[in-house]
Amino acid sequence: MVNNTAKIDIKKGLKSAQDVLLFPLIAIVFALFVAVFFVMWAKNMGFFEGAATLFSAIWEGTFGKRANFIETLVAVTPLIFTGLAHAVAFRTGLFNIGVEGQFIMGMLAAALIGLIPGIPAPIHVILVLLGGVIFGAIWAAIPGYLKAKVGTNEVVNTIMMNFIAMNVSNYFVKGPIHREGSASSKMILESAKLYRFLSPSERVNVGLFIGIVLAILIYFLLWKTTIGYEIRAVGLNMFAAEYGGINSKKNIILAMVISGAIAGLGGAAHVAGTIHKAHQLVGFTNYGFDGIAVALLGKSHPIGVLFSSVLFGGLNSSARILQKFRIPKQIVYIIQGIIIIFVAADYIYKWIVQKRKKEAIKNA
């Protein structure tokens, strides 16, 4: 008897893992399949040749060589942060398209604070990261407040905040912290830089580990604390949560602030660890927008986000190598687009399951 229930539990566990993982996997396989057709079209190749060229290019670009593997890790790092930022917002039923702007504000905070002289090393780094958290949180609190108190749509407002963030950042990078003759700010001081654990010239840095630890912390926050419970309750059904005594307005603002803080921390870590300065922006960095895809594919689960950020970071870093193989790099972005279209359509899967159930009832 006891043995039996244990068996059922394991079966259930496997079944739910299958439910969660199956669809993203189908999405990835299908997207790669479609991408092969684009390669065939772009290069007038046959199917097998196209597939072989694409996959070997992606493999070489992501893991194949030491330098490329390191660049993949560099590309993964900011996506962990932006993916987590989106995941937290999704859990409250919010769509924080403003992660991009919050990330930019985090970068700006690091570029500003990183220039303050006379602060000893470990404290300076901590201040830089803290500045990113605060800038990002403030940038998200505004649309969060407007959503909760005035009822304006957070999607439109966060998009507007992205553009404003870009202009605020450009004001400082072109003006007060501009480095003569460059399109960027002055380099941050040595004491403000995050430790690069392989060698000072290899860009991967402890920001990666901060991201991984953060994912675990967010998992605990969402599933093991009261705050997390309330955030998820509001996301599942705002009215039911209100009825159960949860203040949904407070939680909407709180979730936005947490989301923005994560994004801002990501931006600060990116400057402090990887690029060491803020660039003048002619367009968006896209880390914030890619985070939408990362969170969706990861099913808004912190651990899922870790895995999907490896996939998207890998694709991004392979884009450069694709060009070496004379494959248009845009194909990797098409792959990403198709993956999200598929994830958006995961109702197909639910629909098939439902239909099967109905059939089963009929046949019984």
Next chain:
Amino acid sequence: MHSVTLGILVSLIAATLRLATPIIFAALGGVISERSGVVNIGLEGIMIAGAFFGVLGSHLTKNAWIGIIFAIVAGMIIALIHAVLSINLKADQVISGVSINIFSAALMSFLLFKFFNRDGQTDGVTQLSYPKEFMGSIPVLGNLLKELNWFVFIAFGLALILHLMLYYTPLGLRIRSVGEHPKAADTLGINVYKIRYLCVLLSGAFAGIGGAALSLGATNLFREGMVSGKGFIALAAMIFGNWKPFGALAASLLFGFAEAFRIVAQGFGWKVPDEVYYSFPYILTMLMLAGFVGKTTPPAADGVPYTKGER
């Protein structure tokens, strides 16, 4: 009035109208889609497709009008993805819209590479002409009207047609009823899916022209990033205009003005950083949505997938 001031005024108004035009098209597309109950965040991606295919059509045929037809068809095809996802597959409509934005931007830069064999932007093509002679002959307003291309006039006409269609025809009544209460509409024998498909496809056609208004109206080429958020501004204009054609038109004009003002004001020599001007339309949007409009009311079933026969 002094003739120099008058000149500035005419060019300010003309610039407002020209800059507002792409937004008007996309915002009207948003109106018709959301009136039937489908949120369309994909307007941005559809505009990118329209901008590219408008140029491609004009490049292949040397005729800007055929370019516009290309833009319309391309817009409808991208919108079709959104329709299938959000109507049949009942995807989250915001996520679906975001996914087609990502996909469309990537696809267009791929096609740019494929057809023009270069990155970043296309070659210059035949642009849509300005009806200068005819409009210039109109007294008083002629000076202003000859500064405007055909897109501007089409946009205003479209707003009028959409208004008449929504409020004075049986089809308009059906569209509104589907957006407000699909269950009741279904009971009366209206095909909810069909109406929603029609409206989403039309929104694709409108946003497609909006994209072409950028690439064939304002310039004569397609550049990556040329849409840069105009689809989202259109979305805001639609909300600010309270989901009404004339409201969306007025709100789009306001954004056009905010942008035109920046261009004119940079010539005034005020000691204000450029970034303040660049931010102006976005700050204005937020203020408008937060303060002046207060509570806007979307159609009751906006964003809610409909399942036939479900309680």
